Amino acid sequence: MRKKTVLFICKGNSGRSQMAETFFNYFAKTGKAISAGTKPDEKLHPWTIKVMKEAGGDISQQKPKLLTNEMMRNADRIIIMDSEISKNIPPEYLPKLKKWRIEKLLGKPIGQIRKIRDRIKKRVKQLIKEIE
Numbered sequence: 001m002r003k004k005t006v007l008f009i010c011k012g013n014s015g016r017s018q019m020a021e022t023f024f025n026y027f028a029k030t031g032k033a034i035s036a037g038t039k040p041d042e043k044l045h046p047w048t049i050k051v052m053k054e055a056g057g058d059i060s061q062q063k064p065k066l067l068t069n070e071m072m073r074n075a076d077r078i079i080i081m082d083s084e085i086s087k088n089i090p091p092e093y094l095p096k097l098k099k100w101r102i103e104k105l106l107g108k109p110i111g112q113i114r115k116i117r118d119r120i121k122k123r124v125k126q127l128i129k130e131i132e
Contacts, residue, residue, distance in 0.1 A: 004031040004131050007075035008086055013064035015048045015105040016081045019117055022057045023124040026114025030132050036071055038088045047110060051117045070078035072096075078129065 008017040016034035024033035042066050044130055052059045072078060072093045080086060081102045089097055102121055105113050 004076040005074055005086055006031060006033045006077045006079060006131075007071050007129065008033060008035040008037075008079050008081070009067055009088075010081040010102075011038050011085065011104075011126065012045075013067075014041040014122060015047045016102050017114070018044060018062055018064075019052060019120045020079065020081075022059050022062075022129065023050060023121050024061040025098055026057065028128050028132065029126070034065075034071060034075075036065045036067035038052065038067050038085055039104060040066050045105060047105060047113050051110070051114050054114070055117060055121070060119055077127075079127070 008020040013036050021033040023033035049060050073109040078096045079098050081100055083099055
């Protein structure tokens, strides 16, 4: 049985989607995750690195990646963090698409970013239960 691949997408790939990828790859037994951004930032947001380290994940070496057609084609499930990103998804991939409304990290205080991290972790665990 082939491992299911989940693609997490947000705009900058420097926060939410990186968190989701890390949690998925940590908790999943039979799947793997990748993440990408529609307009990737140059590096991960420092708060992302900090809150993930607090949760036991070192993502300091990860880099934001540009979303490609190949990533979408190879994914079994595509998760977008906010609905504005759906306009970047070609129609043929819409059956694989699931929208999570996860607020952006930009400009949020560290306490709010921790809450967003925890919400992402919970959603990832639910997703794993669905697909495993």
